[in-house]
Amino acid sequence: MTYAYKLMESPVGQLKLVANGERLAAILWENDKPNRVRLGELVEANDRAVLIETERQLNEYFAGTRDRFDLALDFQGTEFQKKVWQALLTIPFGQTRSYAEIARQIGNVNAVRAVGAANGRNPISIVAPCHRVIGASGELTGFAGGLANKMLLLSLEAGQTSLEAATPTRAQAQMPMPMRMDTSTRATEGKVAAKPTRHAPSQGTQASLFGN
Numbered sequence: 001m002t003y004a005y006k007l008m009e010s011p012v013g014q015l016k017l018v019a020n021g022e023r024l025a026a027i028l029w030e031n032d033k034p035n036r037v038r039l040g041e042l043v044e045a046n047d048r049a050v051l052i053e054t055e056r057q058l059n060e061y062f063a064g065t066r067d068r069f070d071l072a073l074d075f076q077g078t079e080f081q082k083k084v085w086q087a088l089l090t091i092p093f094g095q096t097r098s099y100a101e102i103a104r105q106i107g108n109v110n111a112v113r114a115v116g117a118a119n120g121r122n123p124i125s126i127v128a129p130c131h132r133v134i135g136a137s138g139e140l141t142g143f144a145g146g147l148a149n150k151m152l153l154l155s156l157e158a159g160q161t162s163l164e165a166a167t168p169t170r171a172q173a174q175m176p177m178p179m180r181m182d183t184s185t186r187a188t189e190g191k192v193a194a195k196p197t198r199h200a201p202s203q204g205t206q207a208s209l210f211g212n
Contacts, residue, residue, distance in 0.1 A: 004045035008055045011062050012149040015125075017051045018042065023074035024054050026123040029145040036144055037123040039076075058126065064156060067093040069127045076123065080111075084118035091132045094157040098136045120144065126153065 003026075004019045018026035018039060026037050045051065053071065060066035075082050083106045090105075091097050099119070103111045122130040125145060131153045135141045143150040 001040040003039050003042050004048045004051065005042045006044070006046050006048065006051040006055065008058065010058065012145060012152060015058070017054050018123075019045070019048050019050045020074045020076075022048075022050050023072045024050055024124060024127065025074045025076060027054070027058075027125045027127060028123075029125060029149075031146070032144060036121060039123075054127075061126070062156070067157070071127060073124060073128070075128075077118075077121070080114065081118040081121065084115055085122055085124070085128050088119070088122065088128045088130055088133070091129055094159075096132045096134050096154070099133060100136055102133060116141075129153075132157075 001020070006017045008015050008017060013030035015030070016026070016028040016032075017024070018028065026039060028037060050072065057066060057069050057071065061069070075085050077085070084102060087097075087102050087105050097105075099112045099115045100109070102115045102119070103109050106115075108114075119130045119133050120142065122128050122144075125131075131143060131145070131150045133141075140147050140150055
């Protein structure tokens with residue numbers, strides 16, 4: 001199978017956008033590990049419509065004017081991995097989930113470590129927001145794009161309109177963060193979930209990302 005790709009410059013480094021036909025199959029980081037996401041042969045195709053549209057929507061996201069994506073997705077992985085990746089799509093903009101919550105959501109409470117492994121192999125970074133998954137106590141955890149970029153994305157979603165203004169120090173990138181959670185989820189099939197309805201915080205389960 002041959003995949004088409006397009007490179008784009010972004011505030012979080014150069015991203016490689018990958019398509020399978022007219023569906024987005026991957027968004028890879030500049031320093032991504034070669035075997036983290038396994039794809040077939042890659043051919044550059046800067047005129048592929050889905051890649052052009054992905055770049056446009058990502059630029060709007062980075063500019064702070066987009067809080068959801070509307071793209072046809074093509075997840076390639078095991079059935080378990082696909083369940084985890086679909087669960088990522090239900091995490092609302094500006095909120096986070098723990099690995100344990102994702103495990104409960106997919107109906108396997110004992111699969112916390114497996115959820116973490118699947119999250120780490122999420123092929124469609126940012127659009128399928130694995131950066132919104134954090135440790136049970138609120139700490140930032142490993143991220144294919146690097147902890148600094150994880151903090152940047154979460155800062156942007158918390159209300160920062162300038163990624164430059166949100167750049168953390170090395171120490172800040174390792175600081176624990178309070179979690180913002182919502183117990184509502186919605187299933188998605190093939191496309192990113194539409195913009196979720198905001199709910200009032202439920203007692204003991206929601207808090208601002210940065211302790212508002």
